[in-house]
Amino acid sequence: MLAFVAAVLFLIALIFELAGISLAVITATVLVTAGLLCMALFLAGVGGSARRFGR
Template identity: 75%
Template sequence: MLAIVAAVLFLAALVFELSGFALGVLTATVLVTAGLLCLALQMAGVGSDARRLVRH
């Protein structure tokens, strides 16, 4: 789920960067940083369902 959020953030950052658009402090750099944070949390296992990892 966090990987999908990261993809959406990266898409928004690309649109912001290509159009030169910014909403106050919400710039392309901020969106890329938030996307990288989401990817790092995904890789760390945050949000994963522990019951799916255990095989019976």
């Protein structure tokens, strides 16, 4: 799930960068940083599936 959030943030950051858009505090740099944070959490195993069936 976090990987999808990161992908969406990166897409929005790309659109902001290409269009030259900046909304007050939300810039392309902020969105890239948030996407990298989501990717780091995903790779660390945070936000994984709550359904675990062990044997």
